[in-house]
Amino acid sequence: MKIPRPPHNWRIGYRQAVVVQKKLALQVRETSLEVEPRFAAGIDAAYSKDGSKCIAGVVLWDLKTMDDIEHHTAVTEVGFPYIPGLLTFREGQAMLAALRNLKNRPDILLFDGQGIAHPRGIGIASHIGVITGMPSVGCAKSRLVGSFVMPGEKKRSKSPLLYRKERVGTVLRTRDHVKPVFVSIGHLIDLDAAEKLVLDCAIKYRLPEPIRLAHQLVALEKAEGS
């Protein structure tokens, strides 16, 4: 599938990365979904044993038949250290490459990380959403920024994630008695639709199936390439 080239270089310094984020953050849009999504692409990444390469995986999930339509991986050289708030500069390049391998166009992108629940309002889900111009959602396993009260123990219990007096996401319980996930809009979607997508995909486990499968995919790729 056709994916635009990033409007910036991936191998840049910390200072420049922050400048890039501030610029792209102005393009993030919260809107209602055009149509009900049917195909969601789950994206995740892993690293080669020596940590020199980033392995990204994408799984195109059919929300209707609850099936894996197609999946691919892509590998790139890691050219940026892990710095909270700058994760995109470590995995973004590989993720875009993996998305280019898709034959079918997803209705929406689901990321293992934050959307706008980020210091500068542009976590990996929002960043890739802006570059691709596609609707996207962030579903992180832990908090980056913001405060909240722990939601109830039952599935679907939730509480708002607040940051600087603003609502940036939802702490959502996807299964009874399991740690909640942190959902935030990425781009071109609203929080209600983002929450619904995550719940609709979290059928058997805590994480949405597309993300869980993408995680297994890169884990296998990692094992082979060693």
Added chain:
DNA sequence: GCGACAG
């Protein structure tokens, strides 16, 4: 100045 800190 002291913590917090996606993956």
Added chain:
DNA sequence: ATCTTGTCGC
């Protein structure tokens, strides 16, 4: 993320 097996709890 990654190093790693069994084990306690719903």
